[in-house]
Amino acid sequence: MDTRTAEPTSVGEIILEEFLKPMDYTQAQLAKALNISPKVLRQIIHGTRRVSVEEATELAALFEMPEDFFINVQAQHDRWEARMLTAQHHYRPINMVLAAG
Template identity: 45%
Template sequence: MQTKLRSRTITKPRSHHGKPAQSLVARRLPAKRPPTHPGEMLLEEFLKPLGISQSAFAVRLGISFPRLNEIIRGKRRVTPDTALRLAHVLGMSADFWLGLQQDWDLWHALRSKQAAAIARLEPLRHVS
């Protein structure tokens, strides 16, 4: 089932019973594959084309090489601090990096062991 929300089409997730569930995510996420991790985006769309090494870029960002390398390998999250650093150095929005991280996190959370338990939670009803 699709819904229009501020000119964005979203697909409503289905509950574990196969019935349409209330949409928990207003962002468009890929259905069959995980979204691009921000570290992969950083490596493939920025570092490689710019010809800059991870070590040199870590120095530019003012972070350690292991921290940057873990982000690139998808082993570490992009935090607001890191997003601000990336935005400043690359001349773009911190929201871009946080959005990529949020998409990654939500996609995995929707498929986690806890997702079934979350789907069974009772929605709060308006009390008059």
């Protein structure tokens, strides 16, 4: 998938579709295992909150994945969001901002 134009899969979507559903675990069970509130996990799954490095590392351990798996998924999504923001806001370099002021 070309993540420059198409939104990459989020950590939350991977958690839900690749782990919780196939393993028949609930969000409440995973929240308890992660020692986070169900509300925080819901926010991660729905894409309204990014996963922290600590949470990503713990998720990897729980699901027996390489320790940087979820960190890399989050980073890929963050890069896509940065590209979308840059395209939307037309940010300018500091020399142009200061010259205009």
